[in-house]
Amino acid sequence: MSRLGDALRAQRERKGITLDQAAADTRIREKFLKALEDSDYRSLPGTVYTKGFLRNYAEYLDLDGEELVVLFHQERGAPEPPRTFEPMRPIMHRSLIFTPAVLVPVVVLAAVVLFVGYLYYQFTSFAVAPPLEVTDPATDVIATDASYTVKGRTIANGRLTVQVSPGSQSLEVRSLADGTFSVTVTLTPGSNHVIVQVFDPAGKVNQVSRSIILQSAASPIPIAPTLVLEQPADGQTYTNTVPVSGSYDATVTAVTVGAITVPVSGARRFDLILTLPGGPQTIRVAARTASGAVSETTRTVTVRYDSAVVNVAITGGDAWLAVTVDGTQAAGTGRVFTTGETARFIGREVVVRTGNGAATVVSYNGQPASPLGGQGSVVERTYRAP
Numbered sequence: 001m002s003r004l005g006d007a008l009r010a011q012r013e014r015k016g017i018t019l020d021q022a023a024a025d026t027r028i029r030e031k032f033l034k035a036l037e038d039s040d041y042r043s044l045p046g047t048v049y050t051k052g053f054l055r056n057y058a059e060y061l062d063l064d065g066e067e068l069v070v071l072f073h074q075e076r077g078a079p080e081p082p083r084t085f086e087p088m089r090p091i092m093h094r095s096l097i098f099t100p101a102v103l104v105p106v107v108v109l110a111a112v113v114l115f116v117g118y119l120y121y122q123f124t125s126f127a128v129a130p131p132l133e134v135t136d137p138a139t140d141v142i143a144t145d146a147s148y149t150v151k152g153r154t155i156a157n158g159r160l161t162v163q164v165s166p167g168s169q170s171l172e173v174r175s176l177a178d179g180t181f182s183v184t185v186t187l188t189p190g191s192n193h194v195i196v197q198v199f200d201p202a203g204k205v206n207q208v209s210r211s212i213i214l215q216s217a218a219s220p221i222p223i224a225p226t227l228v229l230e231q232p233a234d235g236q237t238y239t240n241t242v243p244v245s246g247s248y249d250a251t252v253t254a255v256t257v258g259a260i261t262v263p264v265s266g267a268r269r270f271d272l273i274l275t276l277p278g279g280p281q282t283i284r285v286a287a288r289t290a291s292g293a294v295s296e297t298t299r300t301v302t303v304r305y306d307s308a309v310v311n312v313a314i315t316g317g318d319a320w321l322a323v324t325v326d327g328t329q330a331a332g333t334g335r336v337f338t339t340g341e342t343a344r345f346i347g348r349e350v351v352v353r354t355g356n357g358a359a360t361v362v363s364y365n366g367q368p369a370s371p372l373g374g375q376g377s378v379v380e381r382t383y384r385a386p
Contacts, residue, residue, distance in 0.1 A: 005039040011061040129206040140211040151182040154198045187214040189292030222293030237302040245271040252287045277366035308383040310350045311363040319356035350383045
């Protein structure tokens with residue numbers, strides 16, 4: 001009887017481990033483990049490999065590996081018997097046969113690749129703004145003719161808008177099948193800011209801007225005036241209203257803030273409060289001299305509302321007006337307002353009562369202004385914070 005084999009088998013069974021489980025855990029072939037437990041030394045590989053298997057198996061079963069190796073040598077005794085080898089068989093190569101087991105995974109993999117490619121195409125199509133290149137003028141330029149043709153290249157049949165400031169010139173054009181476009185704009189003396197925008201069918205937009213200075217061939221370029229915009233700060237977020245203030249030099253004869261014309265005063269300053277729609281907004285301030293020279297600067301801000309901001313303007317006639325803000329009548333209301341008077345009310349809830357709806361024009365939180373009703377109509381309207 002083999003003490004080595006009995007010790008191994010008894011320890012394994014004591015731990016409740018099957019032979020195939022031990023083979024899987026130790027990565028020693030099951031037939032070698034069985035040969036060790038049966039003391040079938042002829043079925044084992046060479047002595048060096050067998051001792052390695054024995055040590056690993058002993059460690060796995062929490063036995064003393066070196067003691068078992070000594071026991072192995074004592075039981076084995078005789079020299080290692082000669083080993084016989086079967087002749088090698090030629091390797092047979094089979095042609096690839098497209099069975100369902102092969103074809104189905106290939107089809108599924110191809111479908112997954114196509115689907116991922118489609119998603120990537122859709123993402124890039126909707127995430128990337130359309131290309132836009134203005135080739136004429138390629139950079140900021142000086143022109144001597146008030147009629148200037150702007151040229152460029154974009155997507156085929158793209159919808160473009162060209163805006164020129166100062167002024168309210170806005171043109172629409174479509175690019176040709178090859179993506180080229182051209183549009184003629186009318187320049188004013190001095191600096192002209194040209195913005196070209198393209199919109200693709202998905203609604204994405206791209207824009208390029210150029211400055212074109214119109215200079216008379218017979219006269220020098222007018223010297224641009226000094227314009228300092230103190231407020232608002234670029235990139236800041238403002239709640240309910242946006243302050244706009246700054247200064248200009250003595251050569252300025254006209255100042256505009258967006259579409260608003262600001263009176264020029266001897267103090268050479270401007271201060272006003274704007275009520276703009278919520279979200280990102282661009283504020284453009286321009287100062288012009290009598291010779292046509294223009295200085296222009298812009299700020300981009302974000303507007304948010306936590307109150308109802310109601311601007312009231314009386315136009316085209318007088319109107320009795322009473323306004324309550326958060327349940328309290330606003331000072332200065334409850335009387336007849338004459339045409340041309342304006343007022344602003346801010347609160348969580350603003351109630352406007354008027355005796356002449358047609359003459360009472362109201363704007364709420366930067367939205368376009370509109371009359372409250374018809375001529376002579378009595379109207380009450382409530383505005384609440386968002």
